[in-house]
Amino acid sequence: MVTMKEEELFRLRKNEIRKGLLKYTRKAFGILPKIEKPRILDIGCGSGISTLELARLSKGEIIGIDIDQSALDEFVQNIKIAGLTSRVQAVNHSLFDIDFPDRSFDIIWSEGSIYAIGFKKGLQKWKRFLKPYGFMVVHDEKGNVSKKVEQIQKCNYTLLDYFVLSQETWWSEYFAPLEQLIAEYRTILTTPQLPKGLRQAQGELDMFKRHPERNSSVCFILKNA
Numbered sequence: 001m002v003t004m005k006e007e008e009l010f011r012l013r014k015n016e017i018r019k020g021l022l023k024y025t026r027k028a029f030g031i032l033p034k035i036e037k038p039r040i041l042d043i044g045c046g047s048g049i050s051t052l053e054l055a056r057l058s059k060g061e062i063i064g065i066d067i068d069q070s071a072l073d074e075f076v077q078n079i080k081i082a083g084l085t086s087r088v089q090a091v092n093h094s095l096f097d098i099d100f101p102d103r104s105f106d107i108i109w110s111e112g113s114i115y116a117i118g119f120k121k122g123l124q125k126w127k128r129f130l131k132p133y134g135f136m137v138v139h140d141e142k143g144n145v146s147k148k149v150e151q152i153q154k155c156n157y158t159l160l161d162y163f164v165l166s167q168e169t170w171w172s173e174y175f176a177p178l179e180q181l182i183a184e185y186r187t188i189l190t191t192p193q194l195p196k197g198l199r200q201a202q203g204e205l206d207m208f209k210r211h212p213e214r215n216s217s218v219c220f221i222l223k224n225a
């Protein structure tokens with residue numbers, strides 16, 4: 001049996017594995033020019049692991065939006081723990097109908113969420129929320145990078161830089177430690193039924209193994225031209 005406490009511990013340990021990827025959030029942020037206290041919108045922020053890192057890096061004001069309320073609840077707890085309630089907000093809001101005034105943000109950030117709307121459509125639809133000469137950072141499935149670069153140009157952004165995370169990187173830095181964590185917890189299960197957190201993690205891992213080629217990713221750093 002996995003107790004509530006152990007399930008919570010599983011979630012925390014999975015978060016620690018996710019935090020290992022924050023070096024790429026820092027890398028992308030480091031490519032942006034310095035902006036004094038930027039307003040940032042993190043689209044599809046999940047439980048806010050990168051959002052909180054951005055708050056620490058930027059000293060700015062950040063709104064994270066997502067439709068997964070349980071992830072947002074966890075995010076809210078972590079905002080409090082980090083003492084960042086004055087600068088960071090978690091909002092239940094869909095990325096399909098973002099409702100902020102035009103030109104509200106210096107930076108739009110999207111890690112792993114633009115797939116939901118589609119790369120080109122996301123670039124087009126979200127542009128109006130950026131201030132003129134604002135920036136967008138989009139981390140997405142690698143797919144066809146040249147095609148994505150073309151779409152970036154067509155949507156009137158300037159590509160400042162990009163970097164790729166290979167499937168080997170995803171395996172060694174995220175999925176292999178996750179597999180190890182799941183295996184450890186499976187040894188203490190007494191029923192075949194997996195608790196929710198483990199089931200989701202197993203689903204992520206299975207998906208990676210079925211389509212490892214889909215699990216290289218690319219992070220674009222763009223300027224609103």
Ligand SMILES: C[S@@+](CC[C@H](N)C(=O)[O-])C[C@H]1O[C@@H](n2cnc3c(N)ncnc32)[C@H](O)[C@@H]1O
Binds near residue numbers: 065067093
């Ligand atoms: C791969 S996760 C990435 C989470 C977070 N950005 C990170 O890097 O840890 C994708 C996120 O997009 C969110 N998402 C999917 N569809 C969405 C929608 N229609 N509106 C807002 N968020 C959405 C999911 O709930 C999920 O939290």
